Amino acid sequence: MRDFNFYTPTKIYFGKGKEALIGEIIKGYGFKKIMLQYGMGSIKKSGLFDTVMASLTENGIEVIEMGGVEPNPKYDFINEAIKVAKAEKVELILAVGGGSVIDSSKYTAIGAASGLDVFEVAMGRAKTDKALPVGCILTISAAGSEMSASAVLTNSELGIKKGMGGDFLRPLFSILNPELTYSVSPYQTACGISDIMAHTMERYFFPCDDTPITDRIAEGLLKAVVESGRVVMTEPNNYEARADIMWASSLSHNNLTGCGRENALAVHQLEHALSGLFDHIAHGAGLAVLFPAWCRFAYKENIERFAQFARGVFDIREENDEAAAILGIEALEGFFKEIGMPQKLREFDIPNESAALAELCTMNRTRTIKSYLEIDAQLAKEIFDFCY
Amino acid sequence: MRDFNFYTPTKIYFGKGKEALIGEIIKGYGFKKIMLQYGMGSIKKSGLFDTVMASLTENGIEVIEMGGVEPNPKYDFINEAIKVAKAEKVELILAVGGGSVIDSSKYTAIGAASGLDVFEVAMGRAKTDKALPVGCILTISAAGSEMSASAVLTNSELGIKKGMGGDFLRPLFSILNPELTYSVSPYQTACGISDIMAHTMERYFFPCDDTPITDRIAEGLLKAVVESGRVVMTEPNNYEARADIMWASSLSHNNLTGCGRENALAVHQLEHALSGLFDHIAHGAGLAVLFPAWCRFAYKENIERFAQFARGVFDIREENDEAAAILGIEALEGFFKEIGMPQKLREFDIPNESAALAELCTMNRTRTIKSYLEIDAQLAKEIFDFCY
Numbered sequence: 001m002r003d004f005n006f007y008t009p010t011k012i013y014f015g016k017g018k019e020a021l022i023g024e025i026i027k028g029y030g031f032k033k034i035m036l037q038y039g040m041g042s043i044k045k046s047g048l049f050d051t052v053m054a055s056l057t058e059n060g061i062e063v064i065e066m067g068g069v070e071p072n073p074k075y076d077f078i079n080e081a082i083k084v085a086k087a088e089k090v091e092l093i094l095a096v097g098g099g100s101v102i103d104s105s106k107y108t109a110i111g112a113a114s115g116l117d118v119f120e121v122a123m124g125r126a127k128t129d130k131a132l133p134v135g136c137i138l139t140i141s142a143a144g145s146e147m148s149a150s151a152v153l154t155n156s157e158l159g160i161k162k163g164m165g166g167d168f169l170r171p172l173f174s175i176l177n178p179e180l181t182y183s184v185s186p187y188q189t190a191c192g193i194s195d196i197m198a199h200t201m202e203r204y205f206f207p208c209d210d211t212p213i214t215d216r217i218a219e220g221l222l223k224a225v226v227e228s229g230r231v232v233m234t235e236p237n238n239y240e241a242r243a244d245i246m247w248a249s250s251l252s253h254n255n256l257t258g259c260g261r262e263n264a265l266a267v268h269q270l271e272h273a274l275s276g277l278f279d280h281i282a283h284g285a286g287l288a289v290l291f292p293a294w295c296r297f298a299y300k301e302n303i304e305r306f307a308q309f310a311r312g313v314f315d316i317r318e319e320n321d322e323a324a325a326i327l328g329i330e331a332l333e334g335f336f337k338e339i340g341m342p343q344k345l346r347e348f349d350i351p352n353e354s355a356a357l358a359e360l361c362t363m364n365r366t367r368t369i370k371s372y373l374e375i376d377a378q379l380a381k382e383i384f385d386f387c388y
Numbered sequence: 389m390r391d392f393n394f395y396t397p398t399k400i401y402f403g404k405g406k407e408a409l410i411g412e413i414i415k416g417y418g419f420k421k422i423m424l425q426y427g428m429g430s431i432k433k434s435g436l437f438d439t440v441m442a443s444l445t446e447n448g449i450e451v452i453e454m455g456g457v458e459p460n461p462k463y464d465f466i467n468e469a470i471k472v473a474k475a476e477k478v479e480l481i482l483a484v485g486g487g488s489v490i491d492s493s494k495y496t497a498i499g500a501a502s503g504l505d506v507f508e509v510a511m512g513r514a515k516t517d518k519a520l521p522v523g524c525i526l527t528i529s530a531a532g533s534e535m536s537a538s539a540v541l542t543n544s545e546l547g548i549k550k551g552m553g554g555d556f557l558r559p560l561f562s563i564l565n566p567e568l569t570y571s572v573s574p575y576q577t578a579c580g581i582s583d584i585m586a587h588t589m590e591r592y593f594f595p596c597d598d599t600p601i602t603d604r605i606a607e608g609l610l611k612a613v614v615e616s617g618r619v620v621m622t623e624p625n626n627y628e629a630r631a632d633i634m635w636a637s638s639l640s641h642n643n644l645t646g647c648g649r650e651n652a653l654a655v656h657q658l659e660h661a662l663s664g665l666f667d668h669i670a671h672g673a674g675l676a677v678l679f680p681a682w683c684r685f686a687y688k689e690n691i692e693r694f695a696q697f698a699r700g701v702f703d704i705r706e707e708n709d710e711a712a713a714i715l716g717i718e719a720l721e722g723f724f725k726e727i728g729m730p731q732k733l734r735e736f737d738i739p740n741e742s743a744a745l746a747e748l749c750t751m752n753r754t755r756t757i758k759s760y761l762e763i764d765a766q767l768a769k770e771i772f773d774f775c776y
Contacts, residue, residue: 001635005399011394212632213613213616213632219604240600
């Protein structure tokens, strides 16, 4: 087990109707003026916006509205939000939405508090640990940003999607009401499930010594997501299954499943190139294609570990390790297919841009992606070709 | 899944030699004067005391020493500590030790900050959410107090051992170095393992709907503890196994394994009567006798759940649920025996005081202990008789 720090101070309010507490919660912290970020307006149609505004108003919280966050939050929008947040001197950014809205709020919080160019911060060329507090009301179970230390930014002009991390990016609080995810479409639900599983698998498949407690917890979490994932595809209003997936979203990326391990997010780096270049590709759908493919390239580096995954997550009974490992990868592919995820990149109606994607994820060949495999531009191209 | 709040702000520093960071960590928070609590002096023999003092001194932290915390921390000692903490105006209580030292520190922190009688607070007759911050350097993996919201107090005069909880009791930070537990005796190690497992099983066996994600995580955690528990009994200096058990200690009682469930701590209430009356009985050893016994009384209330436990934790392959449930309880008994725990109360060299114990844990018949079973004085006596 490697040394680690574990710090998850985000306060979770989990359950039915908890979003109605938002005004009271924010008032409890003593904040009086906040910025409310949300996406393309679905929260207005669903009535969530009204519930939130009523609670905020009732508790005397002044609200600066900033709707219109796009999927894969954009640098331009965030810059505008930072300008407003500074001018209005807001004290907290409240994200009502999914990962994109939360990440947009996190970068707004960094920009408003630090005064730095957030693209430079995301690229690691400017350093800060300052951010306004961020609160969340989650509406899509997927990114885990509601409890995680990370945030992803897309610079459309440069076609670059880049993540960064730091404990100062963990939200102050997050409200998780599974009912708010009933209306998420089957496709988006499946994308979320892929993303959640990928967050745990990225940590699980990092090359280091076995960590029994973290491994068993990770296998248990994945098993529960598969179990409830199957339920939710046929019963979108099943509270228990939605609750399972929502809580898995937070636990998969708050680093519980990475304690004593490392987290290279190798497949995420491949996927960020993909959805950075092709904006219409949902992150989770990209991961669902790329993750099993990566496994097929990587499993020979640690057959025992992939066999353990097969047995622990998919109850594979095969005794031969290599056979079990392959059955596990097939079970993962099968599960993604079962929940309606694509199997190949060509299903996204895109040309095969494997060379360009390989350049992107290796930053023009200036670096490799390390995990079981050391992925250089050549290998990245092979993986993208395989996926096409 | 029931509604829940989850708030674990304790910052964990996990790994080799991390105790040498103590001065730097405390200085980072801006504290200048602290009280250092520890037990009966083993930290002086081991050199840990010197390491801690050197780091504190180097960072300009003034230290008020308060050694001599006994197992099952005593009301009298704590009152003395509170007096000193107030007079010296210390800003943080640093606990260097196991659960008893940490709980003593927590009650000192409550008394010093609130001015209330801490026995009254423990009994729920005086209310507060004020406490000085507490930091920990853990030397025994067992109680989970290093990350939990609870603390137990013993009033020897009245023979009462009573726990209480509240998020304000979660430590500010905890340093977890598995090497510091190498010197813990096999018996104390096994007691710790029993306590850790009991914390998770108390939550697992609470009567409510299944919670797949929490259930799978709990089963995974228990599986890892059994696996590493076996290793550590023969290899006390096995870092990986010690690390597993240490991290399980924190996760078992920080409520991760209780999310969406409730936690009656039913068997703990029986055990607190036992070690409250017989001071020489280690809490974990009492639990190792009482838990499987409680299971034998309780399993018929939810055979399916006990079967799931058997399959998820001990890999029992039996298909009949009742047979599987019983095999699971036997496996639990067998594991406790394997690690050197007693099977019956008479092994503690005590008379059979089942009637007195039953009165104690039902507070002179004024209440029952609720979980799968509603335990009144009569049933409690039967369980204690069975255990004798």
